[in-house]
Amino acid sequence: MILYNLFPLLAGPFGRWNEHFTRAAAMGFNWVYVNPIQQLGASRSLYSIADYFQLNPALVDAANPAPAEEQCRLMTRQGRAAGLRLMTDLVINHSAYDSPLTREHPEWFEREPDGRIANAFCQHGSERVVWTDLAQFDHEHTRDREGLYRYCLGVVEHLIALGFTGFRCDAAYQVPPEFWHRLIREVKGRHPDTCFVAETLGCSIDQTRATARAGFDYVFNSSKWWDLQGWWLIEQYNLIRETAPSISFAESHDTPRLAEEFNGNLEAVKQRYLFSALFSAGVMMPMGFEYGFRKQLHVVHTTPNDWHVNGVDLTPFITRVNAIKQRFPVFREESPVNILPCNNPNILLMWKASAHHKDEALLILNKDPWAHQEFHTDTFRHWVQAGAPLRDVSPEYPMEYIHEPFHYSLRPGQGIVLVTQRS
Numbered sequence: 001m002i003l004y005n006l007f008p009l010l011a012g013p014f015g016r017w018n019e020h021f022t023r024a025a026a027m028g029f030n031w032v033y034v035n036p037i038q039q040l041g042a043s044r045s046l047y048s049i050a051d052y053f054q055l056n057p058a059l060v061d062a063a064n065p066a067p068a069e070e071q072c073r074l075m076t077r078q079g080r081a082a083g084l085r086l087m088t089d090l091v092i093n094h095s096a097y098d099s100p101l102t103r104e105h106p107e108w109f110e111r112e113p114d115g116r117i118a119n120a121f122c123q124h125g126s127e128r129v130v131w132t133d134l135a136q137f138d139h140e141h142t143r144d145r146e147g148l149y150r151y152c153l154g155v156v157e158h159l160i161a162l163g164f165t166g167f168r169c170d171a172a173y174q175v176p177p178e179f180w181h182r183l184i185r186e187v188k189g190r191h192p193d194t195c196f197v198a199e200t201l202g203c204s205i206d207q208t209r210a211t212a213r214a215g216f217d218y219v220f221n222s223s224k225w226w227d228l229q230g231w232w233l234i235e236q237y238n239l240i241r242e243t244a245p246s247i248s249f250a251e252s253h254d255t256p257r258l259a260e261e262f263n264g265n266l267e268a269v270k271q272r273y274l275f276s277a278l279f280s281a282g283v284m285m286p287m288g289f290e291y292g293f294r295k296q297l298h299v300v301h302t303t304p305n306d307w308h309v310n311g312v313d314l315t316p317f318i319t320r321v322n323a324i325k326q327r328f329p330v331f332r333e334e335s336p337v338n339i340l341p342c343n344n345p346n347i348l349l350m351w352k353a354s355a356h357h358k359d360e361a362l363l364i365l366n367k368d369p370w371a372h373q374e375f376h377t378d379t380f381r382h383w384v385q386a387g388a389p390l391r392d393v394s395p396e397y398p399m400e401y402i403h404e405p406f407h408y409s410l411r412p413g414q415g416i417v418l419v420t421q422r423s
Contacts, residue, residue: 001195001218001245001282002322003087004029007253007297008037009046010287012304013061014075020287021082027315028322032079033087033168033284035253035299037072041096043133046299047089047170048096052155069162076163087166087195088159092152093174094120094134102135108148110138122171122202139179149179156187165194172198172216173207180214188215197247205239212244221246223279224255228348228367234339237280241334247282250275251289253297259312260294267413268369270317274395274415277321278331278352278363290315320395328393328419330359340383346373347410351383358421360386369413376407386420393417 004024011017024032036046039054046056060068079086095101102109102117110118120134142148156167172180184196198216200208212219219240226233240246250272251258262268269292277283286297292312325331330352340349348365362383366373377383380390380402392399394417402418410416 001031001197001247002029002277002325003031003033003247003282003284004084005033005035005253005284005286007287007302008035008056008059009299009302010297010304010306012059014059014071015061015064016304017075018078018082021079021084023290023315025082025084027290027319028326029285030084031087031166032084033166034089034164036089036091041098041133043096044300045133047091047094048131048133049091050096050099052095053158072162080163085166085195086164087168087197088164089170090156090159090167091170092137092155093171094131094136097133097135099135105144105147105151107144108137108142108151110136110141120171120174137175140176149182152179153183153186156183160187160191160194165191166197167195168197168199169216170199173200173203173211177210177214180211180216184215198244205236208240209243212240216244218282219244219246220284221248221280223248223276224250224252228275228365231339234337237334237337245281245334247284248276248280249284249286251286252284253286253299256296257294258289259292260296262369264292264294265369265413266292266312266314267411270314270396271365271367271369271413271415273314273318274321274417275348275363275365277325278361278417279337279350281333283325285318290318317395324393324395324417328359328361329357330354330361330419342375343377344373344375347375349383353385353422358386358423360384360420360422362390362416362418364408364410364416364418366410366412366414371412372409374407374409376405378405380404380406380418384420386422388420388423390418390420393419 006020037056037059038049039051039056041048041050055068060071076086112118118136119130119132120136121128121130187194195217197218198211200211200219258269291309295306335352335354338351340351342349346368348367350363352361364375390402
């Protein structure tokens with residue numbers, strides 16, 4: 001799963017999306033993930049949905065006489081014609097606080113001690129973050145559990161009818177696993193090729209595992225926040241990888257733009273995308289990343305006027321990285337992974353071995369995006385099991401032959417990708 005995140009407020013009306021589909025497919029993406037497209041509540045946040053069966057008017061071309069749903073279906077057909085599958089958000093952990101559902105079905109929502117409908121929240125470390133524009137569904141204790149379930153199933157069927165075959169399930173861990181198990185089983189019984197991805201960021205390993213075991217095809221991992229040094233990411237990865245494959249990302253609509261974080265250092269942007277793409281089975285990239293955009297995506301305030309191509313073009317690099325991922329099975333699955341000791345602490349040396357194929361790989365990554373770093377070894381044989389020669393398939397500056405002893409001065413942020421096959 002190589003996901004291009006098309007952010008609807010940046011892309012504008014559905015009729016403008018085809019150019020983004022064409023570019024995403026040319027870069028080697030096979031899925032497009034679209035944030036919520038439904039009618040919004042008063043806060044205008046994409047994740048504050050007031051009506052799940054109506055479309056956001058901002059995404060509909062008022063000059064087009066075709067109905068809103070037909071404009072959406074034409075958009076999804078164009079995506080499929082470009083060779084892409086389309087995924088959208090499934091937001092059924094909460095609704096807009098001003099949604100008619102809070103009046104028509106008040107029994108579907110959690111309550112505060114004073115009887116008010118509870119707001120959605122998350123725990124960010126020791127801080128409780130509350131969204132006052134969101135009303136929290138009560139999947140676990142509602143007296144009309146079947147009614148709420150049937151409503152959510154209807155939302156899924158409606159989105160499938162619009163042309164979506166995948167769902168990123170927002171804050172999936174806040175919905176009981178038994179709910180997901182039933183929903184996923186029933187939907188796949190009718191539509192076997194449907195894909196469900198759990199958004200589990202910010203929850204514990206046990207919560208992630210329990211959610212993944214409900215039948216999800218993928219979960220998102222936390223590699224975005226790794227400092228390329230500690231062991232926590234590898235520990236998390238190894239605890240989850242046999243339960244469900246995961247998706248990495250270098251940035252998302254919820255994070256600052258990487259180009260802004262690194263003050264325009266494109267070597268750092270390329271470094272993090274290369275690592276994200278090769279670390280786990282899936283990878284996601286938000287639109288604009290390929291052009292080094294620095295203004296963060298915003299679920300309320302982003303508009304199509306924020307699309308400014310300013311001379312930066314990383315599409316050739318991203319295309320080559322995605323091609324490596326597509327070509328070698330070891331980069332398309334949750335493989336055994338280890339971080340190996342290196343004589344230079346500024347170099348990341350990562351080993352991967354496919355559990356289902358013969359592939360074995362080494363990633364030699366310069367952690368420093370500002371300066372050259374030296375790497376040397378007498379032999380690679382004490383790091384890989386294979387006896388076959390190593391091949392350099394790096395996206396930049398590939399070597400025709402790997403000499404041993406090996407000495408190389410890695411450019412700022414540069415990654416060397418070596419592959420071989422076990423006999």
